[in-house]
Amino acid sequence: MREVERPRPVTVALVVGAAVLFAAFDVLLFLLGSQSTGPAGPAAALVVRLVLDLSLVLVFRYPLAVMWTMIAGSLVLIGSELVAPGLLVATPVLTGDPFIPPTVGVVVATVVQLRDRRSTWVLVGVITLLATRPWDPSWVTVPLGLLYTAVPALAGRYFAARRTLLAGLREKAERTEREQQLLAEQARAEERARLAAEMHDVVTHRVSLMVMQAGALEVTANDPAVRQAADALRVAGMQALDELRELVGVFGRVPGGASPAVGPPAPRRELRELVDASVAAGVPVELVQHGPDDGVPPAVLRTAHRVVQEALTNVHKHAPGADVQVEVRYGADGVTVSVGNTAAPAPPDPALAGSGSGSGLRGLRERVEVIGGVLHAGPRAGGGFEVRADLPVEVR
Incomplete structure (x- = not known):
């Protein structure tokens, strides 16, 4: 027994x-x-x-x-x-x-x-x-x-059997709930994989054709303006391919390998451009970089760029006029990106603050986790807000 x-x-x-x-x-x-x-x-x-x-x-x-x-x-x-x-x-x-x-x-x-x-x-x-x-x-x-004697014995067995029955029902309900969660997660994973496969097979293929056609136009065109426009179109197409490949990684791995590269890699995006754009828009931003970025994979550099971009966008929306510091540390084991701002001197514009979809940090967290990184976002002790991402050098 x-x-x-x-x-x-x-x-x-x-x-x-x-x-x-x-x-x-x-x-x-x-x-x-x-x-x-x-x-x-x-x-x-x-x-x-x-x-x-x-x-x-x-x-x-x-x-x-x-x-x-x-x-x-x-x-x-x-x-x-x-x-x-x-x-x-x-x-x-x-x-x-x-x-x-x-x-x-x-x-x-x-x-x-x-x-x-x-x-x-x-x-x-x-x-x-x-x-x-x-x-x-x-x-x-x-x-x-x-x-x-007999009455307490029967009453004791009744309460023991009742507890056992309730415990079994509770365990069954919890197991059913876990199974439903697993089924829902499996359905989401299958849908993400389907979207990833569709993007991989259709969208990236057509964008690759656009890039190749732009490259051919750049070579064969006689008008300098046309060649310049074709070059800009080719560069934008390669950047779009890079973004699409990252999105495919966010949605799920696609069997069959990655799409082949089309032409030279897209130009590296500099953080200084983001900082200068924010300064021009009236937000004082200080950029501090430690160490060289040589040897850092392009996917990590693009993710760091995306972290800074999303954080500065949130400062523009929710803390206009706040002082911002962007600090990036390039190390042998990983890259640390930190964007912190002080408390806003004035309340934000309600129309501007409510213009987003509310999924920016969530999507950014998924992008960071895809390459094996960790994202922290929350209020600072002395006021303001901070977004910090720890990115590994070896992308998983």
């Missing part, structure tokens, strides 16, 4: 309180005149009752031992009355059955919940036999004995 779970603290407190209450009740009966009359003294019955009452506090640690104690106590009381009446049984009997400890009901109800074993039910049968005393039946001993 299985062991029942450990009792809750409130259950332990109730059982201990019952032990104290029964002990106090026996003391009260002693003071009211219910005392033993044998040679052991008037308090002999009270001592036996108190030992049986207080053993109840050990029922959670030693359930079978306490049950045996109750059986032994009942046998001692019954035997002493047969051998030496009045030795351990108090008279007059003011309440209950003088041969059965009042704590038996609590012990039986508790033990059958703690240990659902055959041996436990054998002991319950023994204590029920002693309580009902079938060798000397009466209309008092049989009903009272069953009320002390």
